[in-house]
Amino acid sequence: MALMTKEQYLSSLRGLGHRVFIRGEKVESVPDHPISKPPAMAMAETYQQAEQEDMKALFTAQSHLTDETINRFTHIQHNIEDLVNKILMLREMGRKTACCFQRCAGLDCMNSVYAITYDLDQEFGTRYHGRFADFMKYIQSNDLLPAACMTDSKGDRSLSPSKQEDTDQYLHIVEEKKGGIVVRGAKMHITGGVNSHEVIVMPTRALKEEDKDYAVAFAVPANTEGITFIYGRQPSDMRRLEENRSDTGNLYYGGCESMVVFDDVFVPEERIFMKGEYPFAGRLVELFAVHHRASYGGCKVGVGDVLIGATAAIAEAHGTEKTSHIKDKIAEMIHLNETLHAGALASTGKGYCTPSGAYAVDPLLANVCKLNITRFPFDISRLAQDIAGGLLVTMPSLDDQDNPVIGPYVKKYLVGKSGVDSEKRVRILRLIENITLGTGAVSYLTESIHGAGSPQAQKIMITRLADIESAKSCAYKLCGL
Numbered sequence: 001m002a003l004m005t006k007e008q009y010l011s012s013l014r015g016l017g018h019r020v021f022i023r024g025e026k027v028e029s030v031p032d033h034p035i036s037k038p039p040a041m042a043m044a045e046t047y048q049q050a051e052q053e054d055m056k057a058l059f060t061a062q063s064h065l066t067d068e069t070i071n072r073f074t075h076i077q078h079n080i081e082d083l084v085n086k087i088l089m090l091r092e093m094g095r096k097t098a099c100c101f102q103r104c105a106g107l108d109c110m111n112s113v114y115a116i117t118y119d120l121d122q123e124f125g126t127r128y129h130g131r132f133a134d135f136m137k138y139i140q141s142n143d144l145l146p147a148a149c150m151t152d153s154k155g156d157r158s159l160s161p162s163k164q165e166d167t168d169q170y171l172h173i174v175e176e177k178k179g180g181i182v183v184r185g186a187k188m189h190i191t192g193g194v195n196s197h198e199v200i201v202m203p204t205r206a207l208k209e210e211d212k213d214y215a216v217a218f219a220v221p222a223n224t225e226g227i228t229f230i231y232g233r234q235p236s237d238m239r240r241l242e243e244n245r246s247d248t249g250n251l252y253y254g255g256c257e258s259m260v261v262f263d264d265v266f267v268p269e270e271r272i273f274m275k276g277e278y279p280f281a282g283r284l285v286e287l288f289a290v291h292h293r294a295s296y297g298g299c300k301v302g303v304g305d306v307l308i309g310a311t312a313a314i315a316e317a318h319g320t321e322k323t324s325h326i327k328d329k330i331a332e333m334i335h336l337n338e339t340l341h342a343g344a345l346a347s348t349g350k351g352y353c354t355p356s357g358a359y360a361v362d363p364l365l366a367n368v369c370k371l372n373i374t375r376f377p378f379d380i381s382r383l384a385q386d387i388a389g390g391l392l393v394t395m396p397s398l399d400d401q402d403n404p405v406i407g408p409y410v411k412k413y414l415v416g417k418s419g420v421d422s423e424k425r426v427r428i429l430r431l432i433e434n435i436t437l438g439t440g441a442v443s444y445l446t447e448s449i450h451g452a453g454s455p456q457a458q459k460i461m462i463t464r465l466a467d468i469e470s471a472k473s474c475a476y477k478l479c480g481l
């Protein structure tokens with residue numbers, strides 16, 4: 001079975017038996033809990049799309065490891081076209097779900113670990129790459145999804161991992177045993193963690209020799225003893241508990257992050273992909289960051305499409321769509337959104353082949369793309385809110401429209417132009433509210449700042465990667481120096 005159906009995925013999640021807590025309570029079935037269901041459905045959509053005739057070309061690929069047709073979310077990219085198709089696929093997913101659909105963090109992680117384990121073996125004579133290739137075959141053949149676990153809890157940010165008062169603030173090896181290692185620590189903001197079959201752990205930063213116990217990469221099943229997922233709250237998440245889910249804005253999907261605790265987890269030898277090779281910790285972090293920074297120029301652009309569509313729809317509902325400043329603002333939103341996409345596509349166009357044979361995007365352009373992502377979705381959201389008007393945050397709930405006493409008032413005074421009833425207007429506004437202020441804003445806004453590294457991390461990389469010396473020499477030549 002190289003491709004799972006959406007239903008097979010959902011039942012695999014139900015039967016996984018991993019330890020998940022939401023608001024202090026253990027969750028029996030992640031896709032059936034009202035809070036975690038929309039994120040599970042967003043993840044499930046990555047399976048659904050691969051089943052659809054019109055989407056197959058984009059959502060499937062040929063594995064270079066198994067030769068089978070696999071879901072593109074498990075594919076090791078082997079040429080520029082693969083890099084481009086990933087970005088296009090993520091935009092399509094953003095358009096379908098208007099949230100973080102989570103599966104690409106694992107995809108970018110797999111592509112990074114695949115390339116770096118090859119380099120590690122060349123340098124140290126280790127055998128990580130073959131192990132990782134075996135792991136990839138297992139993932140691809142069973143259409144599984146692993147969550148990427150990178151960010152540590154970090155404690156005192158001014159201290160290195162081994163200098164922390166509590167040395168578990170960074171995940172590390174606490175014991176070497178026959179046949180494997182034992183690790184302890186916690187990984188934060190783990191996208192789609194609760195919806196994943198496996199977890200892949202990577203270091204979170206460049207490390208020195210004194211921190212070599214922290215230079216560890218591995219994969220284990222999500223239901224491994226000692227692993228606990230603690231679900232992250234989001235603004236307006238409790239609306240999912242309401243009977244009338246129309247007030248959630250996005251009725252079907254959502255993103256999710258969780259904190260993942262590793263309490264003395266045993267990792268068998270064959271699942272270890274880095275153990276103590278500290279000079280490569282930073283390289284792995286950077287390669288993952290670069291892949292994921294370009295990915296944002298796919299997924300966030302797709303969400304941007306939905307927001308632009310909802311904004312154009314509300315302008316129409318208000319009868320303002322032909323007003324010149326509204327047209328100008330929508331043009332501005334499109335310009336910003338397509339600029340984000342252009343950055344991601346440019347980074348694929350200048351992609352390169354790593355020694356492993358896997359392709360990676362151009363690091364400078366991927367960082368430029370992500371730095372724009374930390375800004376433009378906020379501008380696009382500001383313009384959407386401007387056009388939507390203040391009702392966005394003052395409108396009564398859809399439940400009020402059903403009340404026999406106040407319903408007639410709400411229905412009478414919330415209409416738009418002729419033919420636009422109050423329900424239509426409120427539903428569009430709720431979607432804009434969701435993406436710019438509610439659960440969707442976690443994916444579209446805050447994650448755009450911090451996901452795949454905060455803005456300063458991109459500025460550091462941009463400064464390092466840009467060839468300022470050659471630019472200076474161009475300037476010197478032209479002014480006669």
Ligand code: SF4
Nearest residue numbers: 100101104105295299
């Ligand atoms: Fe995928 Fe975007 Fe979510 Fe990252 S932020 S996991 S690229 S949808």
Ligand code: FE
Nearest residue numbers: 191447451452
């Ligand atoms: Fe993300």
